[in-house]
Amino acid sequence: MRRxxxxxxxxxxxxxxxxxxxxxxxxxxxxxxxxxxTTVTKIASLSRVEVAAYLTxxxxxAAAARHGVNLxxxxxRTGGITASALVALPRNDARRLPTVAWLHGTRAYRGxxxxxxxxxxRAAAVQFxxxxxxxxxxxxxxLGEGPGQHPYMIARPTVTASIDALxxxxxxxxxxxxxxxxxxxxxxxxxxGHAAMLVGRALEEDAYFRTRAIASLxxxxxxxxxELPAVFDGRLDGRSATFYLGYVMVSWHRQYGLWDSxxxxxxxxxxxxxxxxxxxxxxxxxxxxALPATPEELFTPSYIAKLKHPTGELRRVIAMNDQACRDxxxxxxxxxxxxxxxxxxxxxxxxxxxxxxxESGARAxxxxxxxxxxxxSGRTAVPLTLEWLNRLx
Numbered sequence: 001m002r003r004x005x006x007x008x009x010x011x012x013x014x015x016x017x018x019x020x021x022x023x024x025x026x027x028x029x030x031x032x033x034x035x036x037x038t039t040v041t042k043i044a045s046l047s048r049v050e051v052a053a054y055l056t057x058x059x060x061x062a063a064a065a066r067h068g069v070n071l072x073x074x075x076x077r078t079g080g081i082t083a084s085a086l087v088a089l090p091r092n093d094a095r096r097l098p099t100v101a102w103l104h105g106t107r108a109y110r111g112x113x114x115x116x117x118x119x120x121x122r123a124a125a126v127q128f129x130x131x132x133x134x135x136x137x138x139x140x141x142x143l144g145e146g147p148g149q150h151p152y153m154i155a156r157p158t159v160t161a162s163i164d165a166l167x168x169x170x171x172x173x174x175x176x177x178x179x180x181x182x183x184x185x186x187x188x189x190x191x192x193g194h195a196a197m198l199v200g201r202a203l204e205e206d207a208y209f210r211t212r213a214i215a216s217l218x219x220x221x222x223x224x225x226x227e228l229p230a231v232f233d234g235r236l237d238g239r240s241a242t243f244y245l246g247y248v249m250v251s252w253h254r255q256y257g258l259w260d261s262x263x264x265x266x267x268x269x270x271x272x273x274x275x276x277x278x279x280x281x282x283x284x285x286x287x288x289x290a291l292p293a294t295p296e297e298l299f300t301p302s303y304i305a306k307l308k309h310p311t312g313e314l315r316r317v318i319a320m321n322d323q324a325c326r327d328x329x330x331x332x333x334x335x336x337x338x339x340x341x342x343x344x345x346x347x348x349x350x351x352x353x354x355x356x357x358x359e360s361g362a363r364a365x366x367x368x369x370x371x372x373x374x375x376x377s378g379r380t381a382v383p384l385t386l387e388w389l390n391r392l393x
Contacts, residue, residue: 036076036077036078036164036167036168036171037074037075037076037168037171037172038074038075038076038077038082039074039075040072040073040074040172041072041073041074042070042071042072043071043072043073043086043115044069044070044071045068045069045070045071045091046068046069046070046071046091046126047068047091048065048066048067048068048091048130050068051065051067051068051069051126051130052065052130054123054126055123055126055127055130057123058120058123058379059379060123060124060127060379060382060383061127061383061386061387064127064130064131064383064386064387065127065130065131066090066130066131066132067090067091067092067129067130067131067132068090068091068130069088069089069090069091069126069129069130070088070089070090070091071086071087071088071122071125071126072086072087072088072089072172073085073086073087073115073116073144073145074086074087074115074165074168074169074172075145075146076164076165076167076168077164078141078160078161078164078165079141079157079160079161079164081141081146081147081148082145082146082147083138083139083140083141083144083145083146083161083164083165084113084115084116084138084139084143084144084145084146085115085136085137085138085139085144085165085168085169086113086114086115086121086122086125086136086137086138086139087125087134087135087136087137087169087172088122088125088126088128088129088134088135088137089129089134089135089172089173089176089178090129090130090131090132090133090134092132094132094178095177095178095179096178096179096180096181097132097133097134097173097178097179097180097181098132098133098134098181098183098185099133099134099135099136099166099169099180099181099182099183099184099185099209099212100128100133100134100135100136100184100185100186100187100389101135101136101137101138101162101165101166101184101185101186101187101188101196101199102114102121102124102125102128102135102136102137102187102188102192103137103138103162103186103187103188103189103191103192103193103195103196103199104121104137104138104139104140104188104189104191104192105121105188105189105190105191105192105193105378106152106190106191106244106247107139107143107150107284108150108152108243108247108277108278108280108282108284108287109280109281109282109283109284110139110142110143110144110145110146110150110280110281111283112283112284113139113143113144114137114139115137115139115144115145116139116144116145120375120378120379121137122137124137124189124382125137127382127383127386128386131386131390133185133389134169134173134178134180136162136165136166136168136169137165138161138162138165140157140158140161140162140195141157141158141161142280143280148280149251149254149278149279149280150251150280151251151254151255152191152247152248152250152251152278153191153194153220153223153247153248153251153252153321154251154252154255154321155198155320155321155323158195158198158199159195159198159199159202162195162199163199163202163203163206163209166184166209167208167209170208181212182208182209182210183209183210183211183212184203184209184210184211184212185212185213185214185215185389185392186199186200186203186211186212186213186214186215187214187215187216187217187385188216188217188219189217189218189219189378189381189382190217190218190219190220190344190345190374190378191219191220192217192219193216193217193218193219193220193221193337193345194216194219194220194221194324195219196214196215196216196217196219197214197216197219197221197324197325197353198323198324200214200330200332200334201323201328201330211330211332212332212392213332213333213334213335213388213389213392214330214332214333214334214335215334215335215336215337215381215385215388215389216324216334216335216336216337216350216353217337217377217378217381217382217385218337218338218339218342218344218345218350218374218377218378218381219324219336219345219349219350220345220349221324221325221336221349221350221352221353222322222324222325222348222349222352222353222356223318223321223322224310224318224319224322225348225352226346226348226349226351226352227345227346227349228307228308228310228318229308229346230346230348231245231295231307232295232304232307232308235343235346236343236344236346237343237344238293238294238295239288239291239293239294240343240344240374241294241295242291242292242293242294242295242297242298243284243287243288243291244344245295245298245299245307246266246270246274246277246278246291246295246298247278249265250274250275250278251278252317252321253265253275256313256317258313258314258317262274262275263300264300264302264303265299265300265303266298266299266300266303267297267298267299267300270291270292270298273290274291274298277290277291295307324353325352325353325354325356325357326356327360328360329357329360329361329362330357330362330364331362333365333392334357334362334363334364334365335364335365335367335385335388336350336353336354336364336365336366336367337350337367337369337377337381337384337385338350338351338366338367338368338369338377339368339369339370339371339372339373339374339376339377340368340370340371341370341371341372341373341376341377342372342373342374342377343373343374344373344374345374347368350366351366354366367381367384369381
């Protein structure tokens, strides 16, 4: 049964429950080698007919399913630690496959990633794989089976974990005699839309993979100029803005040390609980229930003033992680999805990103999906992204 719309609205990456995939119990294989890939667990093997039924449950494009799909949870090494990812491979006879990186939206609970849970992120990977694409869907660091806490909205570890997941996906495919195209279509939703721009940029320097195209689906791709101002001027839903901003500030503090005591940033009683809430072990619906309705109730007045007018270390940290569209010129097709009905990620993110890319001489196609909310926009944009990639062939 699909979760209720109320719960779906709470969950910040738009999870929807679907029938559990009927397969034998997963068996994990340990990979002993000098490669990035460390373990492989086969999650499911779906026929084309099963894939079509599965995509229908998620309101994705069942008609685009040309192949069955094998799903794997992998673990791999990245930056000296372990991370996990979902890999979706088409069940066909191709010896060479085009490649997609699918980058998921905000997850605070480690068990809600696509490799661990049956949700829209898994369904998106199935959508691409059923059309013939090898699909790598990283959990990022500190989520899924990765240890520690997730460095939410921190650019560098997001990029390295995503690119290393691509290389681990390549190793898995090679073990089956299949080569992956060097050219990667990079796409993702919400937090993943921000990540897609960063990963697409970083792949320009990779030793093997190259960027083929980038599609950002309702991503917060202009933190300074669009998303932060929208938090405080009523353009965003108060509860969603409280969740996102609380999460990002806890994450940035862990990485950069933004305060001496949580009470400098957070009002009581949240100053004593918020860091624990975002430890990766709390489900998102429980975090929402434990937070207030507005950022003004969560943060101290003095820290609200800092967020509205960042200076010093906070300004430096924002700038460091807000490079999705600034000061670079993509030389591949770029498509930016947005919607006027989105109250989680302000539409100005996309508009400003397109303008920033234009200043560098690049042209991005903006697709406004109209009066759809954040999660409906993401679900709608996935099959549209697939159609666009197919046309680029």
